[in-house]
Amino acid sequence: MNVRQWSRDLTMGARFAFTGGREGWMRAVLTAVGVGLGVALLLLTTAIPSALQARSDREKARTDITFSDVGIPKASDRTLVVAAVDDTYRDKDIRGREVQPEGSRAPLPPGVKKNPAPGEMVVSPALADLLKSGDGKLLRERLPYRTVGTIGESGLVGANELSFYAGADNLAPRIDGSRVTRIEHFGQPLGPPDPLDPVLVLLIIVVFVVLLLPVGVFIAAAVRFGGERRDRRLAALRLVGSDSRMTRRIAAGEALAGAVLGLAFGTVFFLLARQLAGSVQIFGKSVFPSYLNPTPALAVLVAVAVPAAAVLVTLLALRGVVIEPLGVVRAAKPARRRLWWRLLLPIGGLAMLYPMIGKGNTSGNFNQYLVIGGVLLLLIGVTALLPWIVEAVVSRLGSGSVSWQLAIRRLQLSTGTAARMVNGIAVAVAGAIALQMLFAGVEGDYTKSSPNDVQRAQMQVRLPYDVPLDRAREQYARTDGVRKVAAIGTASLGDKKHDPDSSTSMTVGNCASLREVATLPACHDGDAFLIKGGDADPDALKLGRPGRTLYIDPSYDQGLVGKQVAWTVPQGIKVARVRADATNGLTGGILVTPSALPARGAEAVEGNVYLQIDQSAPDVYDLVRNTTAKLSPLAHAWTWASTEQDNRYTSIRTGLSVGATCVLFLIGASLLISQLEQLRERKKLLSVLVAFGTRRRTLSLSVLWQTAIPIALGLALASVVGLTLGVVLQKMTGVSVRVDWSSLLSMTGIGAGVVVLVTALSLPPLLRLMRPDGLRTE
Known part of the structure; x- marks a missing residue:
C-alpha cells in the first residue's frame, strides 16, 4: 500500500467535502451532526467509570x-x-x-x-x-x-x-x-463491598453491549449520508482520469472529513450535555459536571475508531458500486443479496453463548469475551439480515394506490438505504427485548416478599428512648389520614444488673397494642402477662415467676451503659398466647401495660409505632413524617412495601433506564437527520412530481409508506432476534424460560412510536420541498 498515494487521495476527498459549494457543506454538516450525536454518547459512556468513582470517593469522604x-x-x-x-x-x-x-x-x-x-x-x-x-x-x-x-x-x-x-x-x-x-474525622473506613455475583456481572456486560451497539450502527449510517449523490459525482472524477481505486479513496476521504468534523461536533455536544447534567435528574440520580471526565484511553480510542470506521464503511459500501466515467451503474438490476453468510453471524453468536447455558450463579463467572462476542454477533446479525429481508419482501409487493406504488418502487431501487435507516432502531429494540426478558427472568432472585403484613400496617416509626409511647400514640391518632395506631415498646430484662446469666424481652403497650402481638385474657392498665405455650421463651418462664426482681435494660461489656431499672414481677401476672405481629414475627417474654412499669422504666423502652393509614388521603406519608419530626428528630419513619429488591440489582436496572433514555434520544435525532437527508436528495424528484400534478397528500403518504414498511420488517426481525437472545440469556442464568410479552410489545411500541414522531417532524420540511420552484438550478 502506497501511504503517500493514500494520504493524497484522502486529502483530496476531504477538500471536496468542504469546497463543493452549498451541497457539499450541507452533506458535510448532516454527516457531522449524525456522527457527532453518536460521538457525544460514546464520550458520555467513557465518562461513566470516572463518574462512578467520583461519586464513590465523595461518599467515602463524608462517611x-x-x-x-x-x-x-x-x-x-x-x-x-x-x-x-x-x-x-x-x-x-x-x-x-x-x-x-x-x-x-x-x-x-x-x-x-x-x-x-x-x-x-x-x-x-x-x-x-x-x-x-x-x-x-x-x-x-x-x-x-x-x-x-x-x-x-x-x-x-x-x-x-x-x-x-x-x-x-x-x-x-x-x-x-x-x-x-x-x-474524630469524616471518611471512616468501610469494609470492602461484596463482590457482584456472576448474574449481575452478566447483566452489566449485556447492558453495555446493547446500549452501545446502536450508537455504532448510527455512526456507520451517518458517514454514508448523501451516498447516491456522492457516487454520481465520483463519475466525474473517472472522466478526468481517476481509476476506480483512487475514486474510492477520494470518497473515503470525503467521509473521513465528515467524521472528523463529527468528532468536533460530538465534543461540543458532549460539553453541552456535560454542563446540562448538573441540572438534570434522571430516575432519582444526578451528577456534577466535573464528574463526567472521559477516561483518556477510551476517549483516544473513540477519536481514532470513528474516523477509521468512516473510511472502512465507505470502502466496503463502494465495493458493490461500479463507478464509470459516464455514470454510476445503479440503473441495472443489482445482484440479489446472498443469505448464507448473513445467517452465519447469529449462528456464530449462539455458538459462543451455548457453552455457558445453565451456569447461573453456581458455576463460576461467565466468560466475558464469549458473552460480548456472542451478543454482538447476534445483534449485528440484525443489520446483516434486514437488507436481505427488505429486498425479498418489497420485490414481491406491487399493485396498490399511487402513493403505495411510488413508495414500493423507491424501496425496490434502494433497499440498502431503507435498511440503513432502520438498522439502528432494529438493533436497539432487539437488545431491549432481550434485556427485559433477562431482567424479568432473574428479578425473582433479587426480589423477595416482605415479611411485613401490609394489610395490618403501612408505615412504621422507630422512636428513641425519651419519647413516651402514650404521647406518640396520641399525636399519630390526631394526624390526618391515620386510621389505627399500635404503639409497642421493647426492652430487655435480665436477672442481674451487669452481664445477666438469663435474659428475656419485655414488651410494653396498652391493651389494644398488646393484642397486636398476643392473645390476651381480660386486660386492664396495670396488668402484666407471661407468654406460654408454643415457642415460649424458656428463660422467660424461669424469670417470670411472681415476686422475682429483674432489671430492665441491664448492661453488657460493649462500652454502652444500660438503665438497669429494677422491676418486681407482679403477683397477679397473667398468661397470654403468642400471636404473629404486623412484621409476622412472634413476640415472647413478658408483656406489660404502662402502669405496670416502675417510675424510670419508661426511659429504658424503645418504641415502635405501627400505623394503618388511608393511602388516598393527600400527603398522608409526609404528614406522618411531620408528626414524627415533632416527637423527636431522632425518630425515623418509613413506608412498608410488599416486596424488597436488592439495591445492586436496582442500580443496574436504573442505569439501563438512564442509558436507554439517552439511546432513544440518539435514535430519534439520528433518524430525523437521516430522513431529512433523504428528502433533500429527492428534492428535484418531488418537485417534478408536483409540477406534473401529483397531489401533496399522495407524496406525503408515499414517504410514510417508505418509512413504515422497513420499520415494520425491522421490528418483526428485532422481535425474533430479541426473543432468541432473551431465551438464551435466561437459560444461561439458570432461570426458567419465560417470555415477557408485555415488555416485547412495549419495546416494539416504543420503537414504532419513535418512528411516528420522526415522520411527523419531517412533514413540514417535506411540504416545503414539494414546490415546483425546486426544479430551479444554478
Missing part, C-alpha cells in the same frame, strides 16, 4: 455512621457527635445529620465551612431551592432550623442531592453506635 459500637473514641476537643436523621419527602430521599462539636477542633463535614450551632442548619443548594418553593411547605414544617449556609460541592454526591447538617445538643447520652456515634 460518619459505620453502624458499629466498636472503636467509638472518647470525648475530646477533637471529637464530634453525629446522629443520622435521614428522611424522605414525596419519594425524594433526604440525607440528614445532626452534629454536636465537643471541642474547638471538632472535624468539619466535607463542603461545610463551620459546624452549625443548635437550631441552625446548612443545606445543599437543591434542598435550599425546595425549601423556598411552594412545594416545600410541608418539609419546612419538618425542619425547624434556621438556614445559615450551603453545603459545597465536595460534600455532595450529586448536583440535585437533598442534604443538610443541623446543629444539636445533648447527643452524647444517645450514642448507640448505629444512629448516633462519636467520630
